[in-house]
Amino acid sequence: MHVDDATERVLVLNPVSGSEDHVEDVVELATERGFDVRKTEAAGDGQRLAREAAEEADLVAAAGGDGTVNEVVDGLASADGLETTTVAVVPAGTGNNFASNIGLEGIEHAFDVIENGRRRTIDLGTANDRTFVNSCVGGITAEASSETSAEGKAEFGVLAYVMNGIETVRSFESLPLRVETAQGPSGEVAESWTGEAMFVLVGNCRRFSGTRTAQADVEDGLFEVTIVEDAGALDLLGETALERLFDRGNAHVVRRRTPSLTIESLRDSVEYSLDGEMLETETLDLETESAALTIAVGDGYRPNPDDDDRWPFGA
Numbered sequence: 001m002h003v004d005d006a007t008e009r010v011l012v013l014n015p016v017s018g019s020e021d022h023v024e025d026v027v028e029l030a031t032e033r034g035f036d037v038r039k040t041e042a043a044g045d046g047q048r049l050a051r052e053a054a055e056e057a058d059l060v061a062a063a064g065g066d067g068t069v070n071e072v073v074d075g076l077a078s079a080d081g082l083e084t085t086t087v088a089v090v091p092a093g094t095g096n097n098f099a100s101n102i103g104l105e106g107i108e109h110a111f112d113v114i115e116n117g118r119r120r121t122i123d124l125g126t127a128n129d130r131t132f133v134n135s136c137v138g139g140i141t142a143e144a145s146s147e148t149s150a151e152g153k154a155e156f157g158v159l160a161y162v163m164n165g166i167e168t169v170r171s172f173e174s175l176p177l178r179v180e181t182a183q184g185p186s187g188e189v190a191e192s193w194t195g196e197a198m199f200v201l202v203g204n205c206r207r208f209s210g211t212r213t214a215q216a217d218v219e220d221g222l223f224e225v226t227i228v229e230d231a232g233a234l235d236l237l238g239e240t241a242l243e244r245l246f247d248r249g250n251a252h253v254v255r256r257r258t259p260s261l262t263i264e265s266l267r268d269s270v271e272y273s274l275d276g277e278m279l280e281t282e283t284l285d286l287e288t289e290s291a292a293l294t295i296a297v298g299d300g301y302r303p304n305p306d307d308d309d310r311w312p313f314g315a
């Protein structure tokens with residue numbers, strides 16, 4: 001039992017994320033630091049617990065993987081709690097992609113960051129009425145998502161689903177789509193693309209270059225959109241497939257930067273993975289909410305760690 005009025009720090013703990021051996025450590029470290037620990041019991045509980053916490057806590061931590069962070073942020077957003085709540089992440093999942101992007105090295109380090117780390121306000125993605133922190137990817141089926149191994153996720157993040165999709169679905173059915181991007185603040189023009197796509201990858205924190213850990217600028221108010229056109233003719237098996245798939249010279253890849261876009265299916269509904277959580281729809285409206293999420297970050301965090309010229313956009 002907790003005393004409602006006194007609670008200012010809530011930790012939402014997914015006990016079944018990752019290798020499930022984090023529970024004791026997280027509970028101990030969190031309790032020592034004055035957190036009220038609330039465990040999820042089923043998928044979707046992260047949202048509910050975060051919504052409830054929004055009313056009473058000014059710091060809400062998500063202990064789990066990317067899916068748990070997604071649920072907690074989504075719950076806070078739906079309770080209009082993001083303006084008054086700082087979010088912290090305790091990496092206890094399989095991939096922990098988002099945690100790596102914000103400079104967190106492990107469970108103990110995350111608690112140090114909560115006490116002593118900087119706070120930054122970063123962009124948040126919304127897709128229809130759902131939020132996402134890392135990425136939104138169309139073209140990955142729920143089946144491919146559930147079949148993707150923990151090792152693959154840990155190593156490649158969301159790209160593991162892409163690889164799995166390529167490798168398991170030999171006769172890959174491409175998606176007829178219309179993608180309309182909006183004008184951006186730095187001269188990005190509104191553009192429309194219509195065609196057959198294998199995947200559409202929209203990164204808030206992620207960019208899709210074939211590099212395993214490539215991170216996007218998380219404070220620029222823009223998504224990095226990568227459309228992989230029907231590349232059925234290519235032999236895309238194996239690990240190097242990713243590099244070939246996203247190679248800047250690959251004529252099958254279309255890249256855009258934009259604050260918002262709409263993806264419309266010209267046939268059936270499409271399955272999207274929002275930070276690994278599935279959503280099926282015919283039309284998806286995506287928007288970046290600039291500086292919407294206040295988050296505790298480690299020393300290793302850089303808003304835009306990739307200032308070299310690997311990403312194929314001019315100034």
Ligand SMILES: Nc1ncnc2c1ncn2[C@@H]1O[C@H](COP(=O)(O)OP(=O)(O)OP(=O)(O)O)[C@@H](O)[C@H]1O
Pocket residue numbers: 014015016017018019040041042043044045046064065066067068069071092093094095096097153154276277
């Ligand atoms: N108590 C629970 N029982 C079953 N499923 C749960 C429970 N709590 C949360 N979930 C679900 O577990 C799923 C996976 O969680 P999460 O993504 O945090 O871990 P992960 O997959 O191990 O890590 P990552 O996404 O970083 O690779 C989420 O879809 C979430 O809804």
